[in-house]
Structures are given as C-alpha cells and as structure tokens.
Amino acid sequence: xxxxVLGTGSVGRAIAGKLLALGHEVTMGSRWAESEALLEWxxxxxxxxxxxxxxxxxxAGEVLFNCTAGEASLEALAAAGAxxxxxxxxxxxxxxxxxxxxxxxxLSVCNDDSLGERIQAAFPETKVVKAxxxxxxxxxxxxxxxxxxxxxxxxxxxxxxxxxxSALLGxxxxxxxxxxxxxxxxxxxxxxxxxxxxxHLMGALDTAxxxxxxxxx
Amino acid sequence: xxxxVLGTGSVGRAIAGKLLALGHEVTMGSRWAESEALLEWxxxxxxxxxxxxxxxxxxAGEVLFNCTAGEASLEALAAAGAxxxxxxxxxxxxxxxxxxxxxxxxLSVCNDDSLGERIQAAFPETKVVKAxxxxxxxxxxxxxxxxxxxxxxxxxxxxxxxxxxSALLGxxxxxxxxxxxxxxxxxxxxxxxxxxxxxHLMGALDTAxxxxxxxxx
Numbered sequence: 327x328x329x330x331v332l333g334t335g336s337v338g339r340a341i342a343g344k345l346l347a348l349g350h351e352v353t354m355g356s357r358w359a360e361s362e363a364l365l366e367w368x369x370x371x372x373x374x375x376x377x378x379x380x381x382x383x384x385x386a387g388e389v390l391f392n393c394t395a396g397e398a399s400l401e402a403l404a405a406a407g408a409x410x411x412x413x414x415x416x417x418x419x420x421x422x423x424x425x426x427x428x429x430x431x432x433l434s435v436c437n438d439d440s441l442g443e444r445i446q447a448a449f450p451e452t453k454v455v456k457a458x459x460x461x462x463x464x465x466x467x468x469x470x471x472x473x474x475x476x477x478x479x480x481x482x483x484x485x486x487x488x489x490x491x492s493a494l495l496g497x498x499x500x501x502x503x504x505x506x507x508x509x510x511x512x513x514x515x516x517x518x519x520x521x522x523x524x525x526h527l528m529g530a531l532d533t534a535x536x537x538x539x540x541x542x543x
Numbered sequence: 544x545x546x547x548v549l550g551t552g553s554v555g556r557a558i559a560g561k562l563l564a565l566g567h568e569v570t571m572g573s574r575w576a577e578s579e580a581l582l583e584w585x586x587x588x589x590x591x592x593x594x595x596x597x598x599x600x601x602x603a604g605e606v607l608f609n610c611t612a613g614e615a616s617l618e619a620l621a622a623a624g625a626x627x628x629x630x631x632x633x634x635x636x637x638x639x640x641x642x643x644x645x646x647x648x649x650l651s652v653c654n655d656d657s658l659g660e661r662i663q664a665a666f667p668e669t670k671v672v673k674a675x676x677x678x679x680x681x682x683x684x685x686x687x688x689x690x691x692x693x694x695x696x697x698x699x700x701x702x703x704x705x706x707x708x709s710a711l712l713g714x715x716x717x718x719x720x721x722x723x724x725x726x727x728x729x730x731x732x733x734x735x736x737x738x739x740x741x742x743h744l745m746g747a748l749d750t751a752x753x754x755x756x757x758x759x760x
Contacts, residue, residue, distance in 0.1 A: 331712045357549070359545075363710065364605050372747065380750075392747045415694065427655070430729070430732075431653045432655050433654055434637035434653055436653065436736070437649045437650055437653055437654070437739075438644070438649050451717055453601040472759070473758060473759075474758055475758075476756075476758045481615065481738075483742075499562065506744070506747055506748075507747060508740075508743040508744070508746075508747050509743060509746060509747060512647070513743040515647075515739045515743075516739040516740035516741075516743040516744075518738060519653070519736040519737070519739045520736070520737055520739075520740045521736075522654075522725055522733040522736045523696075523734060523736065523737045524583060524733075525733065526698075526725040526730040526732075526733040527723070527725070527733075528725065529725075529726060529734075530723055530724060530725050530726060531723075531757070531759055532752050533759065533760065535759065535760035536756065536757055536758060536759040537757075537758050538757055539691075539755065539756045539758055540748070540753055540754075540755055541689045541690060541692075541693045541742060541750065541753060541754050541755065541756055542690075542748055542750065542753040543688050543690075543752035543753065
C-alpha cells in the first residue's frame, strides 16, 4: 500500500519504519523537503523510503498518517493541501499538547471539541480516523513488547476507513479483538483527554512503555 | 472506623453499604436530614446505619467520602462546614460532569484545574485524596466482579492520608498492588479527564461494568 507519513518526529519515524518493514511504499512528509530530520531519516531508512514536502507525501499516499505535533497539525495539513487529502483515510495519531505553560502540559483543545474533530471539520472530504494517540511510539508499532492483552482505540465517521485502519493495526501487531471502536470522531475527545492520566501514569511508573487493557464483567 | 458518607446517590449508597458490611460506623449525610433518599436508605440499611445533614455526617466521621454530584460538591462541602472537615481524610469520588449541554456531558472544570484541586484549595486543612472516580459504583466496592487484575488510582498531597485510603480500598477488595499512587492532588486532572473516554467506552461496550488494567513493559 502507498502510505504518506506526515511528520518526522519520533512518532512519524516509528510508524514509517514499521510500514517499510512490512513492505509498504512510504513517503515521509516534512515542512521542508530538505529538512535535516527528513534527510537524516532517508539516509538511515530502507532504500525504498521516499521523502518530500507535506503536499508531496499526501499526494503519494493512499492512506495517510498525521504524526505532526498536535499544535501544528492543522497548519501542516493545510500545507499538505485539501486536494491531496480528499477521499483518503487519514490516521490522526496526534495529541494537542500545549507545553507553553510548563509542565504538566495542558490540551489546547478539549472538553467540547478535539483535534480529531477539528481536522475532520477542516477537511470534510477526508476520512479521519483517530488512533494510536493513547500509546507511545514504541508500543504503537510493537504492542507485543507489553505483557498480556491491551487495547487500542479507533474512532471516526467512516466505517470502511476504520476497517482499513484496523487492518493496518493488525499488521502492526494489534490483535483484531484488541481494537476497540469508540464510534464517531467525537470520541477523539475521550482519547485525547486521556493524555493527562497517561502523563501522570508515566510519572508514577517512571516509564512511557505501558498501556491499558479494558476489563469487562 | 467512624466514616461519614456525603451524598445519598448510587455512589454514596454503594460505599456506605460496603462500609457497614465491613463493620464500620457509618453516618450518611444529605442536604436535608429528612430527605426522602436518606430516609429510604436508613429504612433499608443495617440498623447500625445513621443519617443526618452534611454537617452531622462530617462531624461524625473520622474519614469522609465525597459522593455528591461533582457539580454540587463544593456547595455540599461548604454546608458540611470547614470545621467538621478540618484535619480529616476526605476521599473525593466525584466527577465534575456537566449535563446541561446534553450528551455527552462535558466537564465543568478541567485541563488546568480539577474538582479535586478545587476542594483541596477550598479546604486546606482537609486531606483530600482523589480516588474511585474512574469506576462505576459496583466496581468501586466489588472489584472482584471483573475478571483478572485491574487498577484504581489515588492522588493527594498527604502520604499518610493516601495510605489510610489505600487500606480502606484493600478492605473493599482492591489488592495492594492494584492501587496506583499518581502523586499530588494535581493528578486529579488526569483521573477526571479520563471520564470522557470512560463514557465512550461505556457506549462501545454497552455496559458500565468495566475498568482498566495498566500493563507495563
């Protein structure tokens, strides 16, 4: 599958690397096609890896991943271009964390709105699926590194898009029954507002290498 | 132990009932000492059960539980009286859910503040421990009803108070290693902001009878 990965940070690199290892055609997108982070990644990645601007990566992909910092996501997606996003599945793995007021970060949007909803509203012809934002980048692409069963959440307006993402999550190592469909994109409020608990858990556990399993009676 | 349970809703009744079954001396507090909910509970509860106003229940308890609706908690605690709360452990099990704008509810305080912090700030001589607000009332007092291990969170400024609460949670059936100490009362932001995810999970799972286990690498 042709996949565009927007963002050259640790999340983008982890997802792009996993997709390459799985045999997908990956184009990583950056604000500048010659950015240091992108060139460094291309230098180290599988030789099939491609890079370009956000717009070039979005145009190249059939499925897209938003791995930009949440604060910059809407601007990055605007740079990618609505025409390059239209009709495509966009996995939104970003969290709208605002570090400008110090630690712990706050969310720049929450409670009666979410980043996932804002992206869907800004790009109505794109099928946004919020996913993977509740775990760190290592767990995203290697869930088996944690003991026992644990869960990942998807939400979005398009069932077919969620099925496409769930299948990709399966390739990443997430068993079919570990993927919980929370419903429409409004549920992004839930997974984004989980971040403050995730951050406090990271402090209490002294590691980011964790996740939760939902236990039902 | 003498325990004051503030609030006659499903959470207050579940906690008071469990405490009575464990042999504690329980006084349930209500806005009005002759409230229908309180009289009904006293009629059905163990004969050792006592009831009164918020102030009478707070005065009677060595340890207190805030089981009022989050939107009404600060007013209820003011009615209980700072002098009756001073020096005591107050378990805050409430969530500041605001249903006034329809479903799903929003939080009336979140992101850079929390109900737990507001209660601690309003009653600085009280040892506030946020706990149990991440599970429904059945799971609160009977964690064994869910299969396998799962977790409950405590946070607050006073370590001794958190130890007292953890011991009570142990009596409720929460194994010692299921209690995760998230740190100071600021972490109440985390457990309260988890509520939107909890509500969406309740919708997806079609039950409120669930909880999460934290899996660490």
